[in-house]
Amino acid sequence: MTTYQSKFEPSLLLKLKIATVEQLYCLYLIIIKGLPFVLDVLKNRFLLSKEKQLPSSVASLLDHNLYSRISGRKVKKVEYSDRLEQHANSTDRAWFKVTYVNNGKEEESYVFAKTQAKTFFVRAIMCIFDVYRNELDTYANVKMPVLTPGVHVATWTPSRFVLAMDDLRKEKVEFPNLWEKHVDKALGKKVLSTLSKIHAKFWGNVPKGAWNDKTRPYKGKVMGLYTLYVVNKRCPGLIPDDVCKVFSQALWHWDTIRDFYSRSYPKTMCHGDTHIGNFYITKEGEVGTFDFQCKAEEHPMRDVTYFLSCSYPEENLERDEKELIRYYLSELEANGVPKSQIPSFENCWLQYRMQPFYTMYAFIFSGGFSDLMDPHQTNCGVKRIVAHFQRVDSAGAFYDLLEGKS
Template sequence: MAHESEMSTEKLPLLPDDVAAQWLGSKLGHKVKSVSLTRTKFGTGTKLFYFIEYENEVADPSSRPSHVCVKGVFDPVMLKSQSWTLSLAQREADFFAKIAPAIKHMRYPRGWWGGRSDQQGIAIMSDLVHEGCTFPSEAGSYPLETVLEGVYQIAGLHAQFWGKSQEDYPWIDNNYDPAMLAITETWDSVVREPGRPKLPEYLMDGARVRKAQKKYYSRRNPKFRTLLHGDTHMGNTYFTADGHIRFLDWSAFHFASCFHDLVYFVSTMMTVEDRRTHEMEILDYYLSTLHSLGGPKLDRNDEELMIEYKKSYLTNLVWPVCGYILQPKTTVDVFAERTIAAWVDHKVLEVVEAEP
């Protein structure tokens, strides 16, 4: 995995046509004969998929990729209307350059290079589809066994960076909270649009929700701080050819409360009924795995822990207000339903409001 400096001074490709054979070869460390664009996937980050032919043979073909995904901001129209997508691309490039090589327990796409400039952030990864990987269906749900395999990896990431903060990694700022505060600004109007998921009356009050959101961000308990993936919902998972769950989209990692990753993952992966049935069993498994992989010994009989756990469900607040241009309606509606059920079950808003 090639590393890159803090801020690349070279000009990185800004349009798909700029991704030339010579440029790709320089990043992969091999002379490239030709590259062909096989498909493109647009979103908050654009994914360009290429088939690469090299000039010469190597003894070990797995030491270099034949099919890659080049992810960055390659859509000038999207970038102009959603300028925050640049910071996501730069953050993911940083992940592959600086953090990925050290991660022990959490599994993610193989990265070949990451770099950023003031106008771009690019990550070169293996093409998962070519590797036989599959992706969850838009409104899917999964059994306990699958969820626990994901929880094991989340606990492993958290154990490895337990107690660390931005003081230890000054370049990892919290880009997540400001993005979520921007998204909830339109709460009052979005939740009243025709065809949106039905919310309980008290959640129609955008001012109340945002006040709780701000209080949660300012009062997280440092006792549970670690490095988060930050965006562990089901849509950022995939399955290997042999059926193992892995995590995608590392553009939101930051330091915050460990339960953010846990509840965001579990509550989007399972039906409301399954989550209610297995939730405490999953929490116990997370806590025991965290300890076995080098983290602290924690217990859910600790009232302080359960308060932090319940508060962390505010992580999910993107779904009731998420625009259908950002995510498919089927996904948004199902995740909103799962979110609201968890908020009601755990009296999440009330728990945050009751804090001193």
């Protein structure tokens, strides 16, 4: 890996200036974007009766009258089906058995439901920066070309939301995860095939609700540095010093990196959070996906790189990565993308070297900000991302960018 180059390190005075301007900008964003959130909180607190509000927590869905109102179906009973451990604090989650009444007949459905986070601070950030709406919009308004869970309820306001979906565990699907090495070449190809179908469907025609350059949440330099500090403190030695120095430096140049992503073509709708834990495998071997909180208009290698760098066993990735990228490109053509529009392997390889900065930021932020991701997941994902970062020389690609070579 290219070593840290101090000539690109901003001076202390410039860092203070950047940090001050950024904090003022973030305050402005919170005020402007936070106004609908605050008004909705006040509306629920003082104006709306409970009968007209969305639930304040996932446990509120046990009220069958409330569930009936928001689902638009007659509901006789709602009860917990399981009490399972949660591995994320970004939402409040539960698993229910819902008894619907249809034409006088009772029908039982098993449902996975989630609402806004329990803690007000996390809830505010996720609402203000459009994360909840981004996911709900997918289930409510976007027709996906791949398997996704059946939706019972998908509704939101500026400060609350409810998403209730089929509990796929009852269908005996497999949920791979980050901390077990489920991903081999065969599964890797199935995931990439699933991604290629999404990308091909929205190639150059991204749905309006997805984040774009005007609407995506601002990724703060100071917040990145703070969460990096937290992760290093919680998981000492996880990120080697040389990688940590380059990544810290990259945060000060994040606007340049973001500009590179924004001017990289082609564009499609990307899932945005393609770690293996956001996919499932049916009994027939098909791969479906869920959790679209980060869907955005991006270069398709955003998803490919994210998936491979954090989910594929690092000891096998060097051997398989070029074959897998070429396989993904062939799947784009098989799913209808004109050959003339498919990016070259060289184009994709440059993205494959630059996109790990985004993947690293995503994991560092989730692992260091209010426990959005538990330390075990953070450790497993970041360890693989670091290995990828070093092997493909993401630092070298970053310095080439700063020197105007890409």
